[in-house]
Amino acid sequence: MAAVSSPRPEDWWRDAVIYQVYPRSFVDGDGDGTGDLAGALTALPYLAELGVDAVWFTPWYLSPMVDGGYDVADYRTIDPAFGTLDDAEKLIAAAAELGIRVIVDIVPNHVSDQHAWFRAALEAGPGSLERELFHFRPGRGEDGELPPNDWPSQFAGDTWTRVPDGEWYLHLFTPQQPDLNWSHPAVRREHEDVLRFWFERGVSGVRIDSAALLAKHPDLPDLATPSPDDGPAPDDGPHPYVDRDELHDIYRSWRALADEYGAVFVGEVWLPDAERFARYLRPDELHTAFNFNFLACPWEPARLRRTIDDTLGEHAPVRAPATWVLCNHDVTRTVTRYGRADTGFDFATKAFGTPTDPDLGTRRARAAALLTLALPGSVYLYQGEELGLPEADIPRDRIEDPMHVRSGGTDPGRDGCRVPLPWSADAPHYGFGSHTEPWLPQPDDWAHYAVDRQSADPASMLTLYRTALRLRRATRGFGDGPMTWLPAPDGVLAFARPYGLVCVVNLSGGPVELPPYEQLLLSSAPLDAHGHLPDDTAVWLRT
The missing domain is CATH 2.60.40.1180 (Golgi alpha-mannosidase II)
Structure with missing residues (x-):
């Protein structure tokens, strides 16, 4: 049953239910072990029956896949592992016929080291125009052997890599993800052209990865604060690369472009300061931003209530709707997290072998689903959340996530929440694909999580979500308000x-x-x- 909804109003995004698809792990259409757009096309009726308003696809562009597609080599080309540009256009059109909008992912902070711009920069050498598109600097030390500054990585490891001619380039993530120089007008023009490219192909919105990291202090100063014995810090002003004021001019120009197409933005903005966070949601900037405080909040009544109040309070001055999300492709799955002694989430505390009670976690995740869907604003569901999937234990020799590799093997990484979905209990690879073993191994005991088995069970997590989303859409009072x-x-x-x-x-x-x-x-x-x-x-x- 593919229930087509009536057209939503222009402000559909204020109370939408948006389903996140991680393409590599959704449906494998050609049987090669990797999910793809052809497979996603076959799953659109499932999403329509689930009752979602939109689907957000994490990056499907040409990429070496060093960081799960967040190292983009070409925004105008679909990675062959996922299909072709024609496949993407067919998927967007087919989704629209079912009343489902499509949101794509843009990664503006950096590109892949295989991007044409960066390859040209390496060839052009120091002082070239090509290198001005990135952050190339001479090193410190007697022979330039030390990195240009002390900035920490978003992953473990270094943030600077030296090239053979002696210069260093900045990468807040992996060395294969060089940061772009957003003070250069060509960088801004290119991203506006990329947005227009996808808006003209019918996408309804864009999720902005690492949205608060783009702008850097032009001098790239050290971040370290001197000890009290050294006197006051030389610069106690804005952070050199997080939440800089220059960002807001960028997003105002993006908003003007999106308004031409009736498209919307959701920003990945991790900020502790509520007032600074709300600036991104002013009427001429981003429409929405992810609510990570709620995602990371422990399953404790007082803290949940305070987080809900804080969230609504920080959105109220700019009249933006809140977003509610329990997990995503970077975060330990809800069922596993809620079954632990520490039910919150923090990247710094992730560890192998953390005990969990799956039954308790599932019970709490079911309650959290109704809590989340009843709150005012929009909701994001990560694929498999509606199935109650737990975090999977990945054999260490199969982990691909660079967070694990760059930690020296101490961080379990994020692959445990990225395991391919189970669709059919009795099919090979649980129906994810017909031939090749999936790119990440599925646990042996996942048959009872499969879509076909849960569809026939009135007490299943899938039935709960389907019922809740149907009621949320049909009952006055839910959603924004x-x-x-x-x-x-x-x-x-x-x-x-x-x-x-x-x-x-x-x-x-x-x-x-x-x-x-x-x-x-x-x-x-x-x-x-x-x-x-x-x-x-x-x-x-x-x-």
């Missing part, structure tokens, strides 16, 4: 939405009475024999 906290026992979150809708989430450790209600719309788990709400359970009520 006001919410009000209600009185509730300790450890219980209860809030009202318009038209008599109420969401109650119990994290108290024991069963609690529900407030008076006329109708129970949906529950993440059955009520107990007394009609009370069990621990780690959420309900939607009509009062």
